Amino acid sequence: MLEGLLVGLYVFILATLLGSELINKVPQMLHTPLMSGSNAISGITIVGALLITARLDSATSTVLGIVAVAFAMINVVGGFLVTDRMLQMFRQAPRDGEGKDKS
Numbered sequence: 001m002l003e004g005l006l007v008g009l010y011v012f013i014l015a016t017l018l019g020s021e022l023i024n025k026v027p028q029m030l031h032t033p034l035m036s037g038s039n040a041i042s043g044i045t046i047v048g049a050l051l052i053t054a055r056l057d058s059a060t061s062t063v064l065g066i067v068a069v070a071f072a073m074i075n076v077v078g079g080f081l082v083t084d085r086m087l088q089m090f091r092q093a094p095r096d097g098e099g100k101d102k103s
Contacts, residue, residue, distance in 0.1 A: 039079040046072050 053065030
């Protein structure tokens with residue numbers, strides 16, 4: 001059990017360092033498209049987390065799994081809201097007379 005915990009901790013620390021390094025290298029212009037892609041991947045991850053949480057036997061593990069899924073859902077919804085808001089900034093406002101019925 002201790003060996004599995006150490007491997008999990010090692011992977012977590014490695015992923016944190018690698019993720020921080022990659023995020024710092026992304027130009028601002030690519031932030032929105034990359035965030036949209038990562039939100040889609042997070043959605044797939046949530047489905048996997050739900051499947052694993054449903055199989056757990058311990059009540060503590062189940063509660064922690066539900067909390068993790070809830071936080072991941074907040075992350076996905078917030079990411080899509082931020083992406084939508086940033087994309088609205090690039091939309092052009094309709095000019096005078098455009099978009100109206102000419103009757």
